[in-house]
Every structure is written in structure tokens, then in C-alpha cells.
């Protein structure tokens with residue numbers, strides 16, 4: 001493996017607040033040096049980046065890879081290829097596969113498949129309760145020993161507060177992270193989009209934002225009560241942002257993520273019964289969208305995660321009420337997040353922080369840094385590059401996204417995983 005010398009980059013390393021021009025040297029799959037004063041060894045592959053951004057490989061802490069069980073939607077191979085194409089060198093995958101990742105056998109299977117077929121590091125999130133049923137706790141210790149890095153019943157809330165309390169206590173005992181899919185089903189069951197103007201217009205029953213707020217409040221309060229760490233997934237409402245801001249100010253150990261669609265789109269995207277804009281939690285009002293941007297600006301929301309949720313045409317090209325929830329996100333996250341920079345809400349370094357060092361810190365996994373000695377997981381971004389989101393241009397097996405047919409600006413043009421190119425639009429031969 002020849003050394004790689006990335007020259008004349010705008011180096012964005014949020015782990016040490018670095019935003020400066022310089023070079024990165026990769027030797028034997030590790031970062032050997034970063035900065036202005038390093039030189040290329042004679043045998044290195046030298047790439048002049050002409051000011052393109054070089055950042056730590058992005059980390060998506062919330063994806064659905066669908067394997068095992070729904071390989072017609074996505075596999076670990078195609079999902080991590082989509083990740084690499086989007087600039088991600090690591091993903092955390094949710095347990096709502098078939099079978100559910102509630103046993104060490106499934107956790108090990110995912111890790112082995114990722115090793116054999118993956119283009120990104122894959123960190124399995126295991127179920128909180130067996131079968132995601134909310135009735136009986138999964139074997140946390142077994143799952144952690146097998147390689148699970150967090151616990152969530154994502155797709156389902158843990159509805160019983162007693163069960164959630166127990167889970168938080170167990171998680172604390174094992175030093176594990178609990179990720180809350182916060183949804184009060186009593187308010188959301190049998191409902192399809194945000195409750196408001198658009199749901200009235202379309203004549204469909206909507207999910208009130210309180211369905212999320214109430215569940216987040218409960219979980220945050222429980223985490224405070226038992227002294228546990230809690231991570232809130234896919235924040236979609238202003239109410240949630242307010243609750244988390246207040247909890248953080250009190251010192252509660254809570255972190256949160258939002259997804260690019262919640263700061264890019266509103267419920268208006270659903271008009272016309274667009275099933276590619278149907279998701280759970282649903283797209284909300286403009287004031288929620290703005291509150292989420294504010295939450296990112298003041299660090300109430302720590303991370304941007306895609307909630308990449310591939311579905312086939314079978315689940316999407318049907319009546320709105322019957323269509324599955326979720327959209328793919330790995331290959332559109334960078335341009336959507338860069339919009340926050342273009343509109344002067346976040347600096348480039350802060351955008352990268354939400355996509356790399358913060359998720360690494362929350363999950364306690366390596367990466368999110370360009371410091372010497374670390375794995376050479378690096379993402380090069382051309383903030384000006386435009387690309388069309390088309391079925392042919394996507395590496396995911398599914399194309400359920402409201403951005404299909406759109407031209408987006410800003411793109412990962414090179415992704416290195418342990419020093420190996422897993423995505424390369426630069427035309428460089430390694």
C-alpha cells in the first residue's frame with residue numbers, strides 16, 4: 001500500500017478545532033501527519049485538492065441496513081456503499097431487522113457481514129427489548145460482548161415507563177448508551193403525517209407534535225432520575241428541542257440527533273400524497289424546522305444522522321396510508337447539511353462536527369478526528385460540486401427520497417476507509 005498525500009486541503013478537524021490549509025499524510029492505513037509543514041514521501045500517491053475540504057470520515061449514528069431479512073431493500077454491502085458515496089466511513093445500524101438484532105448471534109452476523117462485504121465500519125445497535133416488543137429486556141451484556149455499541153428499540157418506542165426505567169438502569173450498569181425512539185403511540189397510532197394544515201388539507205389523520213414531546217420528556221426525566229445517559233433519536237419538533245435544551249442546562253446526560261430532512265423540509269413536502277416524504281416522526285411545520293436549526297446552532301442537538309430507511313417500490317408506490325415510513329439519506333446528507341453553512345447557520349467546522357466527532361463521542365467509537373496515529377478514515381468534500389439525485393446515481397438499493405430528481409450542491413468526492421479508497425470521484429489511480 002503506497003502512502004497517500006492529500007495536498008492543499010482545507011483541513012476541518014473538529015476534534016481539535018482545526019480549520020486551516022494544509023496536507024494530510026496517510027501511511028499504512030493510518031494518519032501519519034496533518035498540517036502545513038509535512039512533506040510527501042517519494043513513493044506517495046499525491047493528490048492536489050486545491051482547497052477542497054478534508055474532514056474525518058463521517059459517522060452516521062442512525063441507519064437501517066435491512067440485512068438480515070429485507071435484502072431486497074438494502075444489504076450491508078449496498079448500504080455501506082451508499083455510506084461511502086456519501087462521505088461516511090462508519091454507520092451505526094438499528095436492530096429492526098428480521099430477525100431482530102436482540103441476540104449475540106445476529107450482532108455477530110452483522111459484524112461478520114460488514115467485515116466481508118462492507119465499505120464502511122458498521123456498529124450494530126441492539127434491541128432494548130426482545131423482538132422490540134417492549135416486554136422483556138434483551139441480554140445487554142451478551143450483546144455488548146458480541147459488539148453492540150448501543151441499545152434502541154428504534155421503529156418502536158419502549159412504551160412502558162417501568163421497562164424504560166429498568167433499561168436505563170441496566171444500561172448505566174454496563175456503561176451502555178440507550179437511544180430513544182420517542183413516540184407516544186396513544187397519540188400517533190393509525191396516523192400518517194404531521195397533524196396540522198396539511199393533514200387537514202389532505203383529509204388524513206395527523207400525528208400531533210405532542211406525541212414526540214411527551215415521550216422525550218418522559219425519557220429525559222427518567223434518565224435524570226436514574227442518572228443514566230440517554231440519546232434522543234431523530235428530533236423533529238420545537239418542543240423536543242426546548243426539553244433537551246432545558247435538560248442539558250440542568251446537567252442531565254442527554255444528547256440528541258436530528259436528520260437532514262427535518263431541517264430541510266416541512267410537512268408541505270407531503271402535499272400531493274407524496275409517499276417519498278412519509279416518515280416517522282413526520283415532517284413538521286416551518287417553526288419546528290427553524291427550532292431544529294437553532295438547536296443545532298446552540299449545540300442542543302449534537303449530531304446529524306440520516307435515519308437512512310430504504311424501502312422498495314412495493315412499500316412506497318401505494319396509497320399514502322399504507323405506505324411505509326422512511327427515506328434514504330446517506331447520499332444526500334452532505335449537500336443538505338452544507339445548506340446550513342451556505343445559509344450562515346453553521347460554520348463548515350460545525351457541520352463536520354455534527355457529522356463526525358460528536359457522533360463518535362456519543363457512541364464512544366473511534367474516528368471523528370484527523371489526529372496522527374488514528375485510522376485513515378477521511379472524507380474529501382467538494383462544497384461546490386453539483387449532482388443529480390437519480391436512481392442511477394444512487395448506490396443504495398432503494399431510491400425512496402423526496403430529493404429524487406433534484407440537483408443538490410456539495411458532495412463527498414473521496415472517501416478513505418483505513419487508507420483505502422472506497423469512493424473516488426477524483427479520477428486518481430491509487
Ligand SMILES: [Zn+2]
Pocket residue numbers: 154155156181233234280
Ligand atoms: Zn426511530
